[in-house]
Amino acid sequence: MDNNQSFHTVRGYEILEKEKNSLTHSMEDYLEMIYRCYIEEGYARINSLSELLNVKASSATKMVQKLTKLGFVNYEKYGIIQLTEKGIAVGVFLLNRHIIIEQFLNIIGVQKDILINVELMEHNITSNALTRIETLNNFFKNNPDILKKFTQYQKSTLPEKT
Structure with a gap:
């Protein structure tokens, strides 16, 4: 390998x-x-x-x-x-990386300790994974009906404060 x-x-x-x-x-x-x-x-x-x-x-x-x-x-x-x-x-890249991860965590409903999570994740994510997360963020942004369904699904399956 x-x-x-x-x-x-x-x-x-x-x-x-x-x-x-x-x-x-x-x-x-x-x-x-x-x-x-x-x-x-x-x-x-x-x-x-x-x-x-x-x-x-x-x-x-x-x-x-x-x-x-x-x-x-x-x-x-x-x-x-x-x-x-x-x-x-490099600053542009670093700030964009931070924003992409923060948007993703917001989309999936992370509310508690979001800054801590972003800081821990941003230093260890590959560019391939970051690109795919950005694509997913854009997908949800361009498909609010699907985002709404996802949010409703989360509310029915997860505890409120995550």
């Missing part, structure tokens, strides 16, 4: 994915939040980033320095954080 057909532990799959991607989960979270700030303000600052991610400013600084070395952002001490073209491209 090749790597796509053999079983691994969750950590094993994470290692395989890490070999394809130079960003850690934390780096992705920071880059996504920097991109969110970029959409709103055109830049980010360490203090706002640390507040939004509930981390110390020193931790945010260290991560931004790593992202600078990798070419995703431009940052000078005590200055603003600017995304590079590479950072914008």
Whole structure:
């Protein structure tokens, strides 16, 4: 069996994915939040980033320095954080991934701890699975009658708060 057909532990799959991607989960979270700030303000600052991610400013600084070395952002001490073209491209992907998963969870009726679920899922989903979830989201969006039937079915089979 090749790597796509053999079983691994969750950590094993994470290692395989890490070999394809130079960003850690934390780096992705920071880059996504920097991109969110970029959409709103055109830049980010360490203090706002640390507040939004509930981390110390020193931790945010260290991560931004790593992202600078990798070419995703431009940052000078005590200055603003600017995304590079590479950072914008990855930021767009990361935010879209987050939105797709959040929409999916809303469609299937997840209400409790939705942000926790999105954060845990988004770092471990393959692009193939994400594309198929996006297709399903669009299907339900374009077929509200089927979504209504699905919602009614859920209400009759599942507990209310899920």
